[in-house]
Amino acid sequence: MRGFFIGRFQPYHLGHHEVILDILEEVDELIIGIGSAQESHTIENPFTAGERILMISRALKDYRERIYIIPLEDIYRNSLWVSHVVSMVPPFDVVYSNNPLVVRLFKEAGYEVRNTRIINRVEFQGTEIRRRMICGDSWENLVPKEVAEVIKEIGGVERLREIASTDY
Ligand SMILES: Nc1ncnc2c1ncn2[C@@H]1O[C@H](COP(=O)(O)OP(=O)(O)OP(=O)(O)O)[C@@H](O)[C@H]1O
Ligand SMILES: NC(=O)c1ccc[n+]([C@@H]2O[C@H](COP(=O)(O)O)[C@@H](O)[C@H]2O)c1
Numbered sequence: 001m002r003g004f005f006i007g008r009f010q011p012y013h014l015g016h017h018e019v020i021l022d023i024l025e026e027v028d029e030l031i032i033g034i035g036s037a038q039e040s041h042t043i044e045n046p047f048t049a050g051e052r053i054l055m056i057s058r059a060l061k062d063y064r065e066r067i068y069i070i071p072l073e074d075i076y077r078n079s080l081w082v083s084h085v086v087s088m089v090p091p092f093d094v095v096y097s098n099n100p101l102v103v104r105l106f107k108e109a110g111y112e113v114r115n116t117r118i119i120n121r122v123e124f125q126g127t128e129i130r131r132r133m134i135c136g137d138s139w140e141n142l143v144p145k146e147v148a149e150v151i152k153e154i155g156g157v158e159r160l161r162e163i164a165s166t167d168y
Contacts, residue, residue, distance in 0.1 A: 001026075004085075004092040005116075006033035006072065006102060008126065010045050011151060012055040013143045015124030019116045020060065023096050029066050031089045032056060037071035046130065046160045051150065058146035082109040133157045134164045 003023055007016055023030055034052050039045035047055075049071035056069050068090055075084050082105050095106040095113045103113050122128070123142055132139040133156070140148040151157065 001094065002029045002031065002090065002092045003027035003094050003096055004031045004033065004089065005096045006035045006085075006099075008035045008039075008045060009052045009056060010047055010126045011129060011143055011156070012052065012059060012147050013124050013126065013129055015119045015121065017059060017144050018119045019096070022117060024063060024066065027094070029068070029090075030063075031068045031070060031092055033085065033089065034069065034071045036074050038073045041159070041163060043130065043134075043160070043164055044127075046163065047154075047156060051154055051156075055143075055147045055150045058150060059144035061146070078105060081105055082111075130160060133160050 003026070005020065005023060009016060020030065020032065034049050034056075036045055037049040040048040040051075053069050053071070057064065057067075060067055070089050072085060072088055075081055078101065093112070095102070095111050096116050097103050097106070097113060098116055098118065103115075106113050129139045129142050131137075132142075143151075
């Protein structure tokens, strides 16, 4: 059985990681969709699709043979979005999500959708991690260590701070 899970992963954090490890207990293979792949260099979406691929593939290096990481651009037409996804990824049997729009669209298209656990949503949240990066608070403990390394390699914190300081 092959599953599908999508997120923006800005950045990939321990909440995503735990959920994906749970899913990998249930499925043979998992497609991880990198949503809003066209976005980067903004406060909500600082990292490119390629940088997010690097974070996820390094954090899940032990599962490489069972995962497909596929960037998916937004199409801004919800009624066609599932077809867009299906056209870009390997066939899958089940969708894992807690995002109400994603759940609704896949259910309407006839897919089985399973909910995932919510893990320490206060801290394991992209918005909170990006806030900490901008403010200089510690964030490294909220992401897999491989992700912290990638963010350091690409100068991610400096990028986010510079973007956030733009005031015109
Ligand atoms: N702490 C968490 N525990 C379980 N699932 C999570 C957690 N955080 C996010 N998810 C799930 O991961 C998927 C992708 O989420 P996303 O990439 O938007 O992360 P996020 O932390 O919600 O980011 P942001 O705050 O930037 O919106 C969503 O379905 C979301 O419900
Ligand atoms: N019409 C569309 O392009 C469409 C519809 C539903 C979800 N999505 C994308 O799926 C992803 C869902 O992930 P999040 O749970 O991180 O929001 C986002 O990147 C979102 O933009 C896109």
